[in-house]
Structures are given as C-alpha cells and as structure tokens.
Amino acid sequence: MDHWMHPGTHIMERMLWDYELLYLKQGELEVTVEHSIYHGLPGDVFLFKPGQRHSIKVKGDAMVDQPHIHFDLFEKHDSGEVTVSFQMKDEMNPSEHAWFRENVLSGPDTILPNFFRLREPLSLEPILFDTIREFQMRMPHYEIRLKALVLELLAFLLRESQWMHRQDEPDQFTLLMEIQRHMNLHANRDLTLDELSQQFHLNKHYLIGLFKNAFQITPMQYHQQMRMERAKNLLKYTRLSMQEISDTLGYPSIHSFSRAFKNKEGSSPSFYRTSLFQHLNPSLNRSEHAISYPPNQ
Template identity: 25%
Template sequence: MDDFFKYLTAGEEDQNWGLFLNVAGAYLAKPGQSYPPMKHPSGYYFSWDSGRVLQEYQLNYITRGGGVMETREGKFNIRAGSVLLIRPGVWHRYKPNAKSGWQEHYVGFDGELANRLLSHPLFDQSQPVLHVGVREELIDTYYKVFDLVAEEHPGFQQIASGLVVKMLGYLISFEKQKEFQGKPIAAIIEDARFRIRQNVDQHLDMEHMAREYNIGYSYFRKMFKNYTGMSPHKYHLELKVMRAKELLLVTNKSVKEISYDLGFQTIHYFSRLFKQKVGKSPTEFRA
C-alpha cells in the first residue's frame, strides 16, 4: 500500500475505555533509503546513534525485507513476518537492511487494558521480536485500523482498539500453533475434543482415552492444556456447565433431572460446581 501515517488524539472517554491509539501507519523503506523518514514528529523520530524511548506500546509488522533491532536486552534479526513489540520507557533502535529495505505496518497505543494484555508471558520484554510469518489475517487487521483512523468517525477509537486486541490475540495464537505444526498430537487433541463434546453427558476416563491414543496421560494432559488452555477434565466440566445452562433455560426439567442427565454423581456436587462457575445456583440462574 501507499505510505500512510496519522497521529491521533485520545479524549478522556477514549482513555477510560482502557486501550486507545496514538498513531497508525505504513511505510515502504526502499533499499539504500535513509531511515527513519524525517517527517515524523520529534517524539517519534530517532537516529540510529541515539535510538529512542517511547511513551506508548507499538506493534510494528514487517511484511517485506529485513533488518535489525537493538534494545538493552540485545540485538535481534528482523525478517519478513517479524513483529517488533516496543514497550513504553524501553530504549530501542531498529533499521532495515540497506540492500533490502522493508515494508512496515505499525500501530501505537496505550492504556490500562494494554498494560494488562501485554503482561502475557508470550510478550516477554527480553524477546521484543516475534517471528509469526506473513499472515494475511494480520495484514488485513492493520488495513482495517488504517481505514478507521483515516476517517475518524465518532467511536473509531473503540473499534480500532478492539482490532489491536485482535492483533495481540493473533500473535498469541500463532505462537501456540507453532508447538503443534506438523505433529500427530494436534490431530489427537482435535479428535479428543470431538469425543468429549459428543459425550458431554457421560463419565469419561481421560487416562483410558490417552491409552487409546497410545500416549502417556501426562503428555496427553500437558499438550491438551497447551492446545485448549485447560486440562481434559476441566474441558469436560466446562462443557457440562454450558449444557446445563442451556437445559435450564430451554427445558422444564428439574435441577435434579439435569444433574442426572449430565452424569453428575449428586445434585449437591452439580449445584456447587454450577455456582462456582456461573456465580449463581441453578435455581437462581433459571429465575
């Protein structure tokens, strides 16, 4: 796309939303061209000799070319598909290779929600460059942000902030997928999830299930949790609670009947688990 950048103001309502944008843009640094371009304001412009410290987060996605980034943590190679995660208050500098140049897409943002999301273990300050590959869905999300900030219709900050959250979600998802790419365990977990869903009302022996897949339970449990975010047993319980909520709302079955239908040993255990997960007892939820 053509070079584009826009600096934004965030009102009190935008800041109270929890995540707000300060800047968004795209830039093609051609081979041999000086970098960064001189047209940026003093708060963003930097030289290689001095580097800079920003007062915001930035996600800078490189989709062509390559280069290098340096922080106090070390020196990091950048290639097509790299995302530079820049944090407020952290000295850094980066530049494209003179022979290749690069295409960059960036957003700058801040806020309390941003602080919380960027505390995720994946976003380790010692590793400010993530190699996720050139992903069409990530590029498309940047373009949607650019369209919003170009027009600045009322409420654009709230929509754009949601797209930044989406970007961060993609980064986590891409990193998690790396662990399973090309490995048979991914197909095993998908099959196990299907079996658990199909038998939500049954008692399932997860250790026996692992043996059916010819793998040890500890490995099965670990990889299932890495894949889904929860253990097989917890996954099964969450599905039971979801099904219980549906039955409470759309049927006239008693709490005792629903408890029995979903394979709970006692109504007391079912009621206690339901309240723990939902915050209300089954009777209160139905009312």
C-alpha cells in the first residue's frame, strides 16, 4: 500500500511469511537484510523474501513515502490467513511456522537480489500504483488483474537484474537509455521508426532487435505505452476534457485517441475515468492498515 513513515520510525528485525516489494518514493532508509546494509534513496526498490531477517529504519528528519505490496507466488489453502509478520521465527507459534512460503526467487532457476537501484524509476511506478489501486478498489475479478500486475512487476525486476549484470556492454546500455529518454520526451506526439532510425543513425531492423532484446517490446510499442500512461494520469488527476487530453498527447483527433486507448486498455477513456471515480470509496483505504507498517514500530 502507499504508506508514509515518520522520522525516527524503526521496524525492528523480523521475518515475513511471504514476499514484500518496497519502493522508496521519497525520503531515505537504512535497510538491513541478513548481513547486508543498504542506504535507500528515492527510486530504490527492496525485495524482502520469506524467512529473511531484515529491519527498516528512517534516516534523517524527512517523512518517507514507501509504497509497498505483499504477495505470494502460489495460492494455497491458507493464503487468506497469512498476514504481515513483525516477529522473528523463534517468536512464532507452530501454526505460524507453517505459513512460511518457499523462497523461489533465490534460485536455482530464478534469482532476484534484495536491492535494486533502478535505471528508470518512473517506469516502475505505473505498474506498482496500478497494483495498489486494484487491491483497494476490488472491482469484479480484481484477483485475476492483481496476479497479472504482480507478474508484470516481477518481469520488470528480472530485466533490471539482468541489466545490473551487463557491465560489459556500457556503450550499448547508454545508447538504449538515450533512445528510451528520447521517446519519453516525445510522448506527446506521434513518433515513427524512421525518425528514430535517423536520429540515432541506426538501421531500423537493428534498432528493433536491439530494443526488443533489452525491453521485450519494440520501440513503437514502448512509445505507445508511454503515451497511454500519460493519458491515464491525465484522466485520473486532471479535469481536462477528452479533446484537451487528445490534443495534449498529439493525436490527430479525439476518435484516434479513443481508439488507441481502447486498444491498449480495453475500454474507452471516458469509461475509464468514470469507472475510476465510481469505485474510489474512501472506506476501502482501511484495508491498507492490515498490511502496512505501524508508524511507531
């Protein structure tokens, strides 16, 4: 959940029964996982795994915004009973011992680190906040949507982990970051593959292969995704009309904007905005307290 921590907050050493993904959006943290100590800065991600000893401490005098989610990779008969642990294993009863999930993200087939310093934190935020919002709104079939979003988050982190180990390709990495940054800057208009090819002096087919190998989508798919994320933010957080949003994002007409949005999101922009406000019920915010840190721990 999207949760704030006050200066001086210290979550003492504990072990979780499942996984927690914590995104540090604002402020600084000192995080200890087993025998490693990390200095968390805005944009960093921490992944706590079942049975891992860890503690969290707010550094400095500023509030800390640390949206986070708890999840399991396999649904079991007792999944509904598993809560958030603030204990060590020797403080738990036998029933609680049985709640520990298998740590499949530490190998041998899939290994994710406990700490990520993201290259592009803004790429993670839409997925994470969609996951939190889906849990809070609990629209019909939200469980299916939540599973898909958690898998998307894991895929994102797996790619980040892969990049973290590609120290032998710094030039290629820099080039891809420049291409990605160029598309982010021009998310308010149409962008063609020919334009990218000319801008970066690359053969179109080589450009597609290079980008897809790194991000698993083509450059044009990435650009369209960025435009849709901006569209969703404008629909959620502004009162701009559909025509104004269409103009802001550089679509030739409101019809082409609506068609592109529906193809990507499965509903029209107007329906998306209406359903969002209809289902935002303040009483649902109480659910976050069941899985967030107590402020004075």
